[in-house]
Amino acid sequence: MSTETIDKEILRGGQFLVKETKCDDVFTLEDLSEEQKMMRDSTKEFVDREIWAHWERFEGKDYAFTAETMRKAGELGLLGIAVPEEYGGMGMGFVSTMLVCDYISGATGSFSTSFGAHTGIGTMPITLYGNEEQKKKYVPKLASGEWLGSYCLTEPGAGSDANSGKTKAVLSDDGKYYSITGQKMWISNAGFCNLLIVFARIEDDKNITGFIVENDPDNGITMGDEEKKLGIHSSSTRQVFFNETKVPVEDMLSERGNGFKIAMNALNVGRIKLAAACLDAQRRVINEAVNYANERIQFKTPIINFGAIKAKIAEMATNTYVGESGSYRAAKNIEDRIAIRVAEGNSHQEAELKGVEEYAIECSILKVAVSEHVQFTSDEGLQIYGGMGYSAEAPMESAWRDSRIGRIYEGTNEINRMLAVGMLVKKAMKGHVDLLGPATAVGEELMGIPSFDAPDFSELFAEEKDLVARLKKVFLMVAGSAVQKFGPELEKHQQLMMAASNILIEVYMAESTILRTEKNAKRFGEESQATQIAMAKLNLYNAVDVILKNGKEAIVSFAEGDEQRIMLMGLKRFTKYTNNPNVVALRTQIADKVAADNGYTFD
CATH class of the missing domain: 2.40.110.10 (Butyryl-CoA Dehydrogenase, subunit A, domain 2)
Structure with a gap:
């Protein structure tokens, strides 16, 4: 791929907020190459054989077994995916490294943590910051698993x-x-x-x-x-x-x-890879929960048939699909940005560092969103198991406990929420993302007369994409006014920044999910993507609720009088559906598909 082509296809970090992304320009799990699919499948096979089959040993605090399994992963090349070939690794691209982090997470939190600590913060600092002598001396031993x-x-x-x-x-x-x-x-x-x-x-x-x-x-x-x-x-x-x-x-x-x-650059990489490391953990929980719900009979029927259980299954599957959509979109953006820098003459080290740094905002967004998804999913999975879920004899108990660390790793979610907004504001001040122009335009729109023309929503996702564009205006309205009011002091108003960040997160994740689904509906047909379309719509509905709550909280925290009234009216206008979706029907559709497949099959 040429530098010119890449530049046309991807936006810079944070620009998703102010520039349109076309569905053909996002990368999805459905775009994996044959080589990447083989890598995914071999990782899943390793997890099934060497880890999942022995999850009770891991729960028994068998540290020696963890180390032994890590070395087996090294023998298969899984510890050296991101390591350049000249230092004993496979030299794969960023998407491939994400893929292995993703599917290795279907094992246990114990192994996933050890894997991430070794490949990420244990090996990567030397690969990216070490001199030639250091890399030759240490990296091959780490890539092979000889050293941990x-x-x-x-x-x-x-x-x-x-x-x-x-x-x-x-x-x-x-x-x-x-x-x-x-x-x-x-x-x-x-x-x-x-x-x-x-x-x-x-x-x-x-x-x-x-x-x-x-x-x-x-x-x-x-x-x-x-x-x-x-x-x-x-x-x-x-x-x-x-x-x-x-x-x-x-x-x-x-x-x-x-x-x-x-340390900070290691955390940027660690954040997006932590998001990936929460994905297959969710798929496994869903698979186990659905299998149990299909077999558990109460009141003479499998509990999977109850609406309350269907609602849980639908939200669990939707969150997983959403996390995949955002994670792989950003991973490919990073990979392409690295390619741009290599083409411009940067070294591998400099290109990867700058490529990841460019999307630090998205990395923080994903870390927060997906770590919270996995905790929600494991909690609902345990609930579906009922009393059995609380027993250490069943896998839900350990999945629930393991998921909790995700919100603390790689900078707490509170830190990352504030970082996402703070970094975006700094990018705007440096001229890397034009927030001022769009924020000013939103302010002018608030003072104008709204259009009463009936929009054309005949195409797939036309209404949803229009709504996402308006949700972006909510962030611009809130953040633009807050920056104008507080300037450099904004970072001291942490609750305001947290509310703004919640809006930003929902926008990115909702847009990523819609774009992935639109792309696949265009090439595979809408009928084949019916459940994915339902998940995209359900997630957007949930996102609107979050944005309404946080938008109101932010506005009333700093605006008064006419300013507050106008902004609250704008919030209502920007979050309004023309046609409210039937959320119960969407959840039922999603849950019925997952139940029929006896698990999550959208990856």
């Missing part, structure tokens, strides 16, 4: 405020090594890792520095006991203590003071 990686950032006093860590790195008198002293906590893979990415502060530097540290207990490294956690039981999680641990100067990662940048 870990990532030491969080400290007792440094969680969301990652740059406030107290761990120190002191240069030796001869200048040959640094001595690292400090405490790290919540370290995934700590109990069986061979290598740690460690962040420490040199002297009184403003920013922390990254180091590559081999795990040698004779070098001042000790581990706390395994943490007792709500879920992810066989993911080894320990405190790590460094007592004058000697690290050769050549194992500093990147430059002095660059650690905070490394």
Whole structure:
């Protein structure tokens, strides 16, 4: 694909809000290549054989078994999907790496966490920030599974405020090594890792520095006991203590003071991959719940036939479909942006870093949306099982516990909500996204006389796409007025930013779902996509409710008098359906299809 073609097909990060995206320009799961489908299927086969069949062992906190299974994944090449071929990996594109993260998540939260910690924050910092000697020395061992990686950032006093860590790195008198002293906590893979990415502060530097540290207990490294956690039981999680641990100067990662940048960029990648890692977990829960509901007889009928159960199944399936739509849309945008930068002469490292950074807003949106979807899905799955779901003998209990960590990983959902809006405002100030022009136009529209012409909604999704365009105006109205009122002080109004972010999230996810479904209806026929069309409509209906609530909350928090009245009238106008959908019928249609297929079959 040429740079010119890519530029025509994709928008820059955040521009989805102010520019139209055509359905033919989004990537969907239905666009996977044959090679990608084979990779997906081999990952699913590995999960079924090596992980799902032994989920009770994982729940038994068998850390050695987790490490053993990780090495088996390495033998199949699953740990090196994103690693360039010259360092022992497969050198696959960003979509393929997302695909493996997605389908590996159908296993257990324990294994998915260990996998993500190793391939993402354990290996990726060296791949993207290491020098040639470091990459040749360490990355092949990590890509093959010979070595397992870990990532030491969080400290007792440094969680969301990652740059406030107290761990120190002191240069030796001869200048040959640094001595690292400090405490790290919540370290995934700590109990069986061979290598740690460690962040420490040199002297009184403003920013922390990254180091590559081999795990040698004779070098001042000790581990706390395994943490007792709500879920992810066989993911080894320990405190790590460094007592004058000697690290050769050549194992500093990147430059002095660059650690905070490394950490933040690792989180950007981690956020979208966490979204992917919540998808097959949802599919598995749906499959188990539907199978149980088809077999569970109450009042002389399978409980799948009850409307209350159908409503749950429909919402679970819809959330999963929505998460797929947004995740793979953004993944392909990132992959294409990387290709643009490579074509422009950037190195692989720089291209991938900048490609992901471009879509940091979308990464935060997806992290929040899909991590909350998986918790909803697991909760409803447990409810469908009833009392049996509460038993540790059934898989729903562990799925429910494992899902909870998603809202905390990679920056809490509260942090990511504020980041999404904050980054968008900063992009606007830099001229990367034109928010001012569209926001001004919305303000003028509010003062004008609305059109009473009957729109033409004869084509598929014509009304829904018109509604999405108006939902974007809600965000522009709220955010534009808030920025005008508070300026740089906006970040201090966290509840307002959270409400604005909820609007932004719903817009992106609803649009992604509609575009995916429209694209597939055009090429496969509307009849074949009937259930997907129903899911897109159901999700949009739910999104409108969320946007109405958050729009009102935001407006009344900062606007008064005529300004408040006009904005509330605008909110009502922008969220109004011409033809309200029959939500009960939509849910029934979706649930009947899932029940007939005995599981989720839309991927």
